[in-house]
Amino acid sequence: MTAADWIAADWGTSKLRLWAMAGDGSVLAARSAASGMGGLSPEAFEPALLALADDLLAPGRATEVVICGMAGARQGWIEAPYAPLPWRPAAAGATTAPSTDPRLSVRILPGLCQDDPPDVLRGEETQIAGFLAETPDFEGLICLPGTHTKWVRVAAGAVTAFRTAMTGEAFALFAERSVLRHAMDEGWDESHFRAAVAQAANRPERVATDLFTIRARALLDPAPPGAARARLSGLFLGLELAATRGMWVGQSVTVLGSADLTARYVSALDTQGAAARPVDGTRLTLTGLCAARDGLRAAG
């Protein structure tokens, strides 16, 4: 294996992904491992990185490793303190992570924090930096769907505000662990999804009882396959749209993420008459890590 010029890494709660970069900016190798931050004590990060990257490191010099994501959380490798708003990608600093192998020089990028209302994100800032590197003049609202979906406002090249909804996590908890799991099958009924989104977005005050209706309906008057799962997803997504209405109303929303999740959010926003544009977010993390590394080098 050719040694990497430097290494970019996205170190999340459940997964470590890394890219070995050549001096000309091309990708020599892309790898991933299940050694997510969630299962590691601070001293386990360096061995986990070496397990995946040892043959990518040149002997006799320190290879630069730039990391974004939960590795910088308080329970991660080392805390990379949150950067405040407004935040411009180019101005990002980084926190040096302790390592003993002389072939490593590791820095972790900060997440973002907002004072009022209190909110935090970590990892998504690098996807946003990647998007802004490709679209420097962008102004508006970015939605990044996921376990915790982020709604991020960008103005004059800076993140100025954001909000988090736990929609993906709530859906998984209710679908897999609540009494509603008995009503779930593997299908997906888009019309039930859209009806539930609209119902919760327009009548969020009813969601607490609408949830159990999914169970009662399955017992009394079985719905078509895929209806229960779609309704559950739709209720939580509609509640999220109700909470973020002040951000997206009257806007065209840019939805960054995987194809399936962005399609779901575009459909949900469409029930509210809101325009949305899906953007494939998979490559943006690497673009953002490259931009962050350029920024770090420019800053010396």
Added chain:
Amino acid sequence: MTAADWIAADWGTSKLRLWAMAGDGSVLAARSAASGMGGLSPEAFEPALLALADDLLAPGRATEVVICGMAGARQGWIEAPYAPLPWRPAAAGATTAPSTDPRLSVRILPGLCQDDPPDVLRGEETQIAGFLAETPDFEGLICLPGTHTKWVRVAAGAVTAFRTAMTGEAFALFAERSVLRHAMDEGWDESHFRAAVAQAANRPERVATDLFTIRARALLDPAPPGAARARLSGLFLGLELAATRGMWVGQSVTVLGSADLTARYVSALDTQGAAARPVDGTRLTLTGLCAARDGLRAAG
């Protein structure tokens, strides 16, 4: 052990409780076991009952056993079909459960179902029957807090409508299994609870983002001990009050249950200016089972 005249049983998802009754209506013995419906296949119910009650059964005759709760669910001992609304306790029928031991004669009481909006309950109908046996002239709204809280309207001696909120289950899932578990401690801050109830009851459309604020606050500006747990409980309870507002507004609510749960609901309703009266619900299930058995005997 003296043989029972008959046996009353409350067979829930996680627990079996039974009472051996004497001919004069007194309780000879009260017992419980962890053999809840959730862990039993249909053929395992009779052995589970015998394991707890064998020495209470007279030889040479069939002892009557009257059961309420999830043992009558589709996945239980045998399905005891739901009774429709309006429902009067005295008119309750029962479903005979199959048993092979000649010392057993087992009947399971029905749950209740509502067509529109679709809803079901199973077990609470017997607590309500017990309450109405003690308070025959009661008219109004009963709240039965629990894993799934039930709000039940009673008029002219009959249950006329009800709604279910999954508040207890939602709280447990988020407190124990979501990212918010990192913010939880064992304390309880009542002022944070009341503030969160009011916030969600008055602004239910914000709950989707207010939930993650609990996590962000813990990271950025740690709240006093007990605040995070109380806020999480308060948000879900406030969302429940928003969903049930049409039932409780302008009413005095009778809250049936354990002392800690009824106190929490009384406090929550108080934030909305609603009067509520706690009633110790622990004995009402047995009272209801006795009333149901009287009804079954009167019906032949």
